[in-house]
Amino acid sequence: MNARYLGRKVLLLVPVLFAVSALSFLLLNLLPGDPAIAILGPSATEQSVAALRHDLDLDQPLPVRYVRWMGHTVTGDLGRSYVSNQPTVEAVRQRLPVTLELLLLSQLLALALAIPLALLAASKPNGLLDRASTSTAFAFLAIPNFMLGVLLIYLFAVRVHLFPATGYTPFHDHPIENLRAMALPAVTLGVAELAVYLRLLRSDLIATLQQDYITMAQAKGMSRNHILLRHALRPSAFSLVTAAGLNLGRLIGGAFVVEYLFALPGIGSLTVESIFKRDYIVVQGTVLLVAVGYVLANFAVDVLYGVLDPRVRHARATA
Amino acid sequence: MKPVLLDVAGLSTTFPTGRGPLIALDDVSLSLDRGRTLGLVGESGSGKTVLARSIMGLLPAHAHRQGHVWFEGQDLAALSPRDLRDIWGREIAMVFQDPMTSLNPVMKVGRQITESLRHHLRMGKDEARTAAVDLLDSVGIPEPKRRADEYPHQLSGGMRQRVTIAIALACWPKLLLADEPTTALDVTVQSQILDLLQAKQAERSMAMILVTHDLGVVAGRTNEIAVMYAGRIVERADTATLFAETRMPYTESLLASIPRVERPSHTRLQAIAGRPPDLVTRPGGCRFAPRCPYAQPRCAEEEPPLLPAPTPGHTFACWYPVGTPAGDEALARNTASNEASNKAADRAADGR
Numbered sequence: 001m002n003a004r005y006l007g008r009k010v011l012l013l014v015p016v017l018f019a020v021s022a023l024s025f026l027l028l029n030l031l032p033g034d035p036a037i038a039i040l041g042p043s044a045t046e047q048s049v050a051a052l053r054h055d056l057d058l059d060q061p062l063p064v065r066y067v068r069w070m071g072h073t074v075t076g077d078l079g080r081s082y083v084s085n086q087p088t089v090e091a092v093r094q095r096l097p098v099t100l101e102l103l104l105l106s107q108l109l110a111l112a113l114a115i116p117l118a119l120l121a122a123s124k125p126n127g128l129l130d131r132a133s134t135s136t137a138f139a140f141l142a143i144p145n146f147m148l149g150v151l152l153i154y155l156f157a158v159r160v161h162l163f164p165a166t167g168y169t170p171f172h173d174h175p176i177e178n179l180r181a182m183a184l185p186a187v188t189l190g191v192a193e194l195a196v197y198l199r200l201l202r203s204d205l206i207a208t209l210q211q212d213y214i215t216m217a218q219a220k221g222m223s224r225n226h227i228l229l230r231h232a233l234r235p236s237a238f239s240l241v242t243a244a245g246l247n248l249g250r251l252i253g254g255a256f257v258v259e260y261l262f263a264l265p266g267i268g269s270l271t272v273e274s275i276f277k278r279d280y281i282v283v284q285g286t287v288l289l290v291a292v293g294y295v296l297a298n299f300a301v302d303v304l305y306g307v308l309d310p311r312v313r314h315a316r317a318t319a
Numbered sequence: 320m321k322p323v324l325l326d327v328a329g330l331s332t333t334f335p336t337g338r339g340p341l342i343a344l345d346d347v348s349l350s351l352d353r354g355r356t357l358g359l360v361g362e363s364g365s366g367k368t369v370l371a372r373s374i375m376g377l378l379p380a381h382a383h384r385q386g387h388v389w390f391e392g393q394d395l396a397a398l399s400p401r402d403l404r405d406i407w408g409r410e411i412a413m414v415f416q417d418p419m420t421s422l423n424p425v426m427k428v429g430r431q432i433t434e435s436l437r438h439h440l441r442m443g444k445d446e447a448r449t450a451a452v453d454l455l456d457s458v459g460i461p462e463p464k465r466r467a468d469e470y471p472h473q474l475s476g477g478m479r480q481r482v483t484i485a486i487a488l489a490c491w492p493k494l495l496l497a498d499e500p501t502t503a504l505d506v507t508v509q510s511q512i513l514d515l516l517q518a519k520q521a522e523r524s525m526a527m528i529l530v531t532h533d534l535g536v537v538a539g540r541t542n543e544i545a546v547m548y549a550g551r552i553v554e555r556a557d558t559a560t561l562f563a564e565t566r567m568p569y570t571e572s573l574l575a576s577i578p579r580v581e582r583p584s585h586t587r588l589q590a591i592a593g594r595p596p597d598l599v600t601r602p603g604g605c606r607f608a609p610r611c612p613y614a615q616p617r618c619a620e621e622e623p624p625l626l627p628a629p630t631p632g633h634t635f636a637c638w639y640p641v642g643t644p645a646g647d648e649a650l651a652r653n654t655a656s657n658e659a660s661n662k663a664a665d666r667a668a669d670g671r
């Protein structure tokens with residue numbers, strides 16, 4: 001990987017992060033009426049509202065407030081909950097590993113199944129496996145997350161007691177229990193992704209396999225597996241990588257639902273709980289976190305393009 | 320006695336299409352000895368690529384191939400895909416038309432050479448790497464060590480074609496199929512690539528089939544020439560014989576369309592009028608008849624067989640061969656009737 005290429009990418013990241021932070025900041029200010037009353041509720045006393053207004057710098061002009069808020073944010077202070085008095089950073093620190101594990105497991109599951117299935121399907125387009133995987137993929141795409149989750153709970157937690165229906169065990173306490181608890185949520189979240197990845201990679205692979213350089217590799221006497229894995233897979237992975245990055249937004253939305261459904265203590269359930277409790281400072285913190293995570297994931301995708309295709313790397317480094 | 324290197328017998332290849340079967344290759348036979356070179360010439364669409372790929376057995380899955388391809392006495396048409404892979408790249412290698420698309424864009428040039436060496440010759444990593452750099456050097460790539468670590472897009476078209484030649488030569492094949500290796504290149508590098516192929520062929524006494532749509536390209540470079548038209552070989556001879564004793568009117572037309580250095584640059588090349596026949600709905604008779612200046616009524620009815628000429632090794636398929644009394648008479652008759660009809664047309668125009 002080329003240092004100049006990476007340097008340019010990082011530089012481009014700065015204004016995007018800036019914009020994202022500004023939007024998260026404005027979130028609190030877009031609440032109708034006085035944010036302090038919105039947070040404390042209509043029954044709050046005049047004094048406590050005034051105290052909160054002062055606390056939140058609401059008596060200052062907007063630009064001043066933004067600069068102060070940014071100052072706190074970059075030093076790792078996201079304010080504190082007005083419900084539990086817990087610092088937002090602390091709440092996030094507790095909840096984030098659960099969400100990250102859920103996202104990671106569901107993506108690993110989706111990719112670990114999608115890549116070999118796509119390779120098999122593309123090596124015999126319209127063969128039995130290709131058709132079977134296509135129709136299964138579409139079926140899974142059509143089922144909403146929560147329905148699949150309920151179905152899985154019914155089948156594998158209620159009928160057959162393979163997995164717990166709800167609850168969470170931290171990984172470092174009990175790895176096996178942790179994975180058992182995460183299995184159904186990860187499947188629920190990953191299945192739709194699996195279907196998308198499978199379809200994308202399959203069609204890109206089929207297109208790649210028509211290329212001259214594949215015929216050339218055949219003419220060199222390379223085996224079918226070697227050609228699929230060494231020659232065709234990498235140039236076919238662009239849509240897959242793009243989708244994996246762009247999907248993250250959808251995936252986080254899905255994670256909110258799945259966490260709620262399986263009672264997992266992640267960022268999603270933290271956000272949902274905080275919204276119900278009108279704990280807007282915490283909401284602001286989690287929104288900022290999700291937005292920054294999304295930007296960073298797409299940054300990673302951009303860097304991956306360069307890893308996948310040397311032409312991108314060189315063109316962008318010299319552009 | 321050792322069997323001949325390549326002996327193609329009655330090779331036909333058909334592609335099913337929505338309109339019916341497309342006969343891209345129709346009963347082609349040819350043979351080639353060790354160390355010999357054959358120029359395969361014909362207009363675009365005449366079936367040269369299909370012939371080269373049918374010889375290898377490297378056809379799309381839906382293609383239907385019939386006939387035999389004897390290679391050192393072994394019928395390639397009867398081999399399993401697995402056994403064929405031991406022949407491909409090792410015994411028979413191919414250079415493709417467009418080096419912009421025939422190299423893998425995401426794989427380093429060196430790797431694209433070493434993978435054959437490691438697979439076929441079971442070389443170790445370092446050994447293969449050294450051999451690859453030597454190969455790049457031998458095909459005239461400057462700084463081969465550095466180039467081996469570059470990607471195809473960092474090389475010019477001519478350099479890329481040198482790389483594909485290095486890949487093809489890697490395992491010392493006995494037969495090289497070069498399918499229009501210069502068509503996609505700049506005119507200035509075309510002759511360099513052809514010279515390189517010729518030099519490597521001579522140096523290794525490897526047999527080579529050089530495919531081209533330009534008779535001028537093979538003129539001084541191959542031992543023999545086979546002319547293809549609409550999926551058939553219509554004339555074949557030693558290079559000198561073909562030029563001196565052209566018998567097939569199609570070959571004559573191709574000759575007339577060779578660009579010549581000695582001609583003033585503004586001389587119009589005589590392109591062959593008309594188009595090749597549709598290979599799905601081709602009518603009977605000689606395939607060239609609709610475009611042939613020698614054509615007679617018989618040509619539309621009976622297809623001329625490929626028969627030997629008096630000169631050994633020379634065969635052609637034509638009822639009214641160029642430079643024979645029958646051909647001269649046919650041409651004279653057509654010229655006369657053309658003039659008559661032109662005059663009639665002129666008179667009709669004057670009378671108005």
Ligand SMILES: Nc1ncnc2c1ncn2[C@@H]1O[C@H](COP(=O)(O)OP(=O)(O)O)[C@@H](O)[C@H]1O
Binds near residue numbers: 361367368369
């Ligand atoms: N994969 C294919 N499917 C259908 N028709 C094909 C295919 N490949 C070649 N053909 C047809 O076969 C004929 C000969 O093609 P080709 O061998 O590529 O010609 P050339 O190499 O002489 O220009 C053409 O009419 C072409 O359309």
Ligand code: SF4
Binds near residue numbers: 611640
């Ligand atoms: S057989 Fe007839 S149509 Fe065909 S090339 Fe000879 S003269 Fe022309």
Ligand SMILES: [Mg+2]
Binds near residue numbers: 367368498
């Ligand atoms: Mg061709």
